Amino acid sequence: xxxxxxxxxxxxxxxxxxxxxxxxxxxxxxxxxxxxxxxxxxxxxxxxxxxxxxxxxxxxxxxxxxxxxxxxxxxxxxxxxxxxxxxxxxxxxxxxxxxxxxxxxxxxxxxxxxxxxxxxxxxxxxxxxxxxxxxxxxxxxxxxxxxxxxxxxxxxxxxxxxxxxxxxxxxxxxxxxxxxxxxxxxxxxxxxxxxxxxxxxxxxxxxxxxxxxxxxxxxxxxxxxxxxxxxxxxxxxxxxxxxxxxxxxxxxxxxxxxxxxxxxxxxxxxxxxxxxxxxxxxxxxxxxxxxxxxxxxxxxxxxxxxxxxxxxxxxxxxxxxxxxxxxxxxxxxxxxxxxxxxxxxxxxxxxxxxxxxxxxxxxxxxxxxxxxxxxxxxxxxxxxxxx
Numbered sequence: 001x002x003x004x005x006x007x008x009x010x011x012x013x014x015x016x017x018x019x020x021x022x023x024x025x026x027x028x029x030x031x032x033x034x035x036x037x038x039x040x041x042x043x044x045x046x047x048x049x050x051x052x053x054x055x056x057x058x059x060x061x062x063x064x065x066x067x068x069x070x071x072x073x074x075x076x077x078x079x080x081x082x083x084x085x086x087x088x089x090x091x092x093x094x095x096x097x098x099x100x101x102x103x104x105x106x107x108x109x110x111x112x113x114x115x116x117x118x119x120x121x122x123x124x125x126x127x128x129x130x131x132x133x134x135x136x137x138x139x140x141x142x143x144x145x146x147x148x149x150x151x152x153x154x155x156x157x158x159x160x161x162x163x164x165x166x167x168x169x170x171x172x173x174x175x176x177x178x179x180x181x182x183x184x185x186x187x188x189x190x191x192x193x194x195x196x197x198x199x200x201x202x203x204x205x206x207x208x209x210x211x212x213x214x215x216x217x218x219x220x221x222x223x224x225x226x227x228x229x230x231x232x233x234x235x236x237x238x239x240x241x242x243x244x245x246x247x248x249x250x251x252x253x254x255x256x257x258x259x260x261x262x263x264x265x266x267x268x269x270x271x272x273x274x275x276x277x278x279x280x281x282x283x284x285x286x287x288x289x290x291x292x293x294x295x296x297x298x299x300x301x302x303x304x305x306x307x308x309x310x311x312x313x314x315x316x317x318x319x320x321x322x323x324x325x326x327x328x329x330x331x332x333x334x335x336x337x338x339x340x341x342x343x344x345x346x347x348x349x350x351x352x353x354x355x356x357x358x359x360x361x362x363x364x365x366x367x368x369x370x371x372x373x374x375x376x377x378x379x380x381x382x383x384x385x386x387x
Contacts, residue, residue, distance in 0.1 A: 006032050007032045007034065008032065008033065008034070008055040008056060008133070008134055008137040009034045009035075009036045009054045009055045009056075010027060010033060010034065010035050010036065010054055010055070010056055010057070010058055010133055011035075011036060011037040011038075011039070011045065011048060011049070011052075011054040011056075011057045011058070012024060012035060012037065012038045012039070012057075012058045013039055013040075013041075013042070013044075013045045013057060013058065013059045013060060013063075013068065013071070014038075014040070014058075014059075014060035014063070014086070015040050015041060015060060015063040015064060016060070017040070019060070019111070020038045020039075020040070021038075023035075023058065023086075023126075023129075024038050026126035026129070027126060027129065027130060027133075029126065030126055030127060030130040032130075032134070033130050033133070033134075036052060036054055037052065037054065040063075041063060041064075041065060041066070042063065042065065042066040042067075042068070042070065042071035043065075043066070045057075045071060045075075046071075046075075049075070049079070049081075053079075053081065054081065055082070055137040056081070056082045056083065056084060056106075056133050056134075056136045056137040057075075057081055057082070057083040057084070058083075058084055058086050058129075058133060059071070059072060059083050059084070059085050059086065059100075059105070060085075060086060060087070060111075061085050061086075061087050061093060061096045061097055061100055062087070062088060062092065062093050062096065067096065068085065068096070068100065069096050069099055069100050069103065072085075072100055072103055072104065072105060073103050073104075076103060076104040076141075080104065080141040081141075082106050082136040082137055082138075082139045082141060083100075083104070083105045083106060083136070084105065084106055084107045084108070084109060084132055084133055084136045085097050085100050085101070085105045085107070085108045085109070086108075086109045086110075086111050086129075087108055087109075087110065087111060088110075088111045094213060094214055094217045095217055097214060097217075098187070098214070098217050098218050098221050101187035101188065102187060102188065102191055102221075104141065104188070106135075106136040106139045106141075106184055106185060106330065106331075107132050107135070107136050107184050107185075108210065108211060108214060109128075109129055109132050109211065110211040110212070110213070110214075112129075132184075135184055135303040135331060135333075136184065138331065139184070139185065139330045139331055140329065140330050140331075140332075141330070173202075173294070173361055173362035174241065175291075175294055176202040176294050176295070176296065176361045176362060177202055177203055177204075177205065177239060177256075177263065177287065177291055177294060177295050177296075178197075178201075178202050178203070178204045178205070178295070178296050178297070178298075178357055178361075179204070179205050179206075179256075179283065179284055179287055179295055179296075179297040179298075179314065180193075180204060180205070180206045180207075180297070180298050180299075180300060181206070181207050181208075181280030181283070181284065181297075181298075181299050181300065181302075181306065181307035181310070181311075181334065182206070182207075182208050182209070182280075182299070182300035182301060182302050182334070183208070183209040183276075183280075183301070183302025183303055183304065183306065183331070183333075183334060184209070184301060184302050184303050184330060184331040184333075185300075185301035185302065185329065185330025185331050186208045186209070186300055186301055186302060187208070187210075187218065188330065189300045189301050189324070189330070189350055190206070190208060190222065190300070191221075191222065191225065192350055192351065193300075193350065193353050193354050194222055194225070194226045194228065194230065194244065194354075195225045195226050195227070196354035196355070197226065197227065197228055197244075197354055197357075197358070198227055198228075198358075199227035199228055199242055200241055200242050201228060201241065201242065201358065202241060202296075202361060203239035203240055203241055203242075203243050203244070203245070203263070204228065204243070204244040204245070205233075205239060205245050205247075205254070205256055205265065205283060205287065206244060206245065206246045206247065207246075207247045207254060207278050207279065207280045207282075207283045207307075208246060208247070208249075209249070209276055209278075209302065209306070210249040211249050211250070212248070212249045212250025212251065213249065213250070214249055215232050215246050215247070215248050215249040216232040216248070218246065219231050219232040219244075219246045222244070222246075226244070228242055228243060228244050229242060229243045229244065230243075230244040230246065231243075231244070231245065231246070232245075232246050232247075232248050233245040233246060233247055233248060233254055233265040233267065234265075234267075235265070235266060235267040236264055236265070236266070237264060237265045238262050238263065238264050239256070239263040239264070239265065245265050247265075247267075247278040247283065248267065248278070249278070250277070250278075251269070251277065252267040252268055252269055252270075252277070252278065253267070253268050253269075253270050253273070253277060253278045253279055253282040253283070254266070254267055254268075254278050254282070254283050255267075255268055255282060255283065255286035256283060256286050256287040256290055256291070257286065257290050258290045258291065263287075263290065263291060270282070273306070274304055274305055274306035274307075275304060275306070276304070276306045279306055280299070280306045280307030280310055280334070281306055281307055281308075281309045281310040282310070283310065284297060284307060284310025284311055284313060284314055285309065285310045285313045287310075287314065288310070288313040288314045288316070288317045288319065289313075289317075292317035292318055292319070293317055293318030293319060293364075294319070295314050295317070295319035295320070296319065296320040296321075296322075296357045296360045296361055297310075297311055297314045297319060297320070297321050297322070298321075298322045298323070298324065298348070298353055298357060299311050299322075299323045299324065299334050299335050299338040299343075299344065300324045300329070300334070300335065300350070300353075301324055301328075301329040301330045301331050301332070301334070301335065301350075302331055302333055302334035302335075303331045303333040303334070304333050304334060304337075305333070305334060305337035306334060307334050307337075307338055308334065308337040308338040308340075308341045308343055309341070309343075310343075311323070311338045311341075311343035311344060312338075312341055312342060312343030313343075314343070315342070315343045315344070315345065315365070318364065318365065319365070320345065320357075320360035320361075320363070320365055321338075321343055321344050321345050321365075322344055322345065322346055322347070322348045322353065322356055322357070322360075323335035323336075323338045323339045323343075323344035323346075323347050323348070324347070324348060324349075324350055324353065325347040325348060325349050325350075326347070327349065328349045328350040328351070329350075335347070345365055345366065
């Protein structure tokens with residue numbers, strides 16, 4: 001799956017000479033990728049960028065002297081360039097990487113473990129990195145307050161915690177669930193959306209494409225920003241009002257199933273779906289079968305098509321479905337596919353998504369309502385789970 005420009009240029013910024021050399025050679029072997037520079041520090045990167053401008057930067061976040069996060073913040077303020085963080089899986093590296101994504105980095109790739117002595121990078125490793133870099137090169141970067149080029153949004157921002165409608169919503173439909181899928185650009189999008197949900201809002205299940213080891217830190221960061229309780233899902237976790245569960249990145253999918261009338265997250269083995277594991281399609285399709293007509297769902301920014309089929313299944317079950325609009329999506333891939341396939345009832349700007357999700361709780365879709373929700377649960381299973 002290669003999305004984005006057919007030919008694009010990359011600047012590598014990493015203090016390790018070995019990693020720069022290996023990554024440069026690996027990317028140069030991928031069709032359409034041009035490594036136009038390889039530098040060891042933030043200062044060298046600034047000197048390079050004064051002369052040449054790449055389509056995307058591959059940035060190490062842990063460097064001596066000025067680290068990658070400080071460089072990123074400065075660069076985004078002066079001249080935003082799509083940036084992918086290539087981070088070592090250390091506790092400090094994960095924390096800084098989450099801050100980098102919030103500061104404007106488009107995506108994160110775990111630094112290949114194959115660079116350890118005596119090991120090699122797995123087959124397709126460079127192709128995978130190239131896919132992420134290629135997609136990032138097309139990202140729509142939004143200037144932030146205080147940055148050059150910042151334009152005040154024309155729509156009035158929503159209050160951070162719209163708590164007033166929450167009691168009525170939960171009292172009306174305490175069994176309602178919100179499902180969200182996102183990928184590239186999703187860290188910024190979720191950091192905007194989730195703090196707008198009230199403390200006693202419906203339970204939220206999320207699949208955000210991230211490497212293994214990063215979602216726990218992201219969930220902890222969101223938990224400090226949100227009125228709801230946010231955590232990385234553990235197998236068997238119940239979906240309860242006021243809680244947000246984020247699927248762990250890595251080797252398993254997150255399905256939502258019912259046990260004795262209680263919705264629970266189940267972490268299950270399985271091949272990637274839409275090149276992703278965990279997959280939005282797997283989560284949403286399982287939720288549509290387990291809890292039809294009692295779901296509000298949204299597909300946010302991201303590359304590819306993951307979530308389009310799952311959102312369509314939720315829509316068919318009588319649930320409420322939305323896709324982030326193009327203007328506010330950093331990568332308008334997943335929301336576009338969801339809209340094109342008919343799964344989304346409307347396209348919604350990011351700063352209005354929380355309000356639309358809350359307003360839809362307990363209300364039938366405008367164009368259809370499933371008269372018998374049990375009928376959907378008896379339909380043949382999705383092709384996603386067929387061998």
